[in-house]
Amino acid sequence: METRSSSNLPPVATEYNGIDRNAFIFGWTPQAELWNxxxxxxxxxxYLLWDLAGYSVLRDVLHLIGY
Structure with missing residues (x-):
């Protein structure tokens, strides 16, 4: 398997702004959408694992408000 530095990325590994897609960049960028x-x-x-373990946030909230 070939490894490359982030400055020598193939064309498919860069997004529209020309920066590595996996870079953690703050702001409204394509990278931010991927991380989001x-x-x-x-x-x-x-949350699904938490619910399967028997703890339900939705059930607890409904219980607190009287349903």
Whole structure:
């Protein structure tokens, strides 16, 4: 397997702004959207595992407000 430095990336590894797609760049950039999606997926899976373990945020909130 060939390894490359981030300054020598193939054309498919760069986004519209010409920077590595996996770079953690702050602001409204294509990289930020990729990281947002990744972190959202991790959060969703974490909530599903939490719910399967018997802890339900939704059930607890409904119980607190009287439903």
């Amino acid at each position: 999606g990744r972190l959202a997926a991790i959060g969703f899976v974490a």
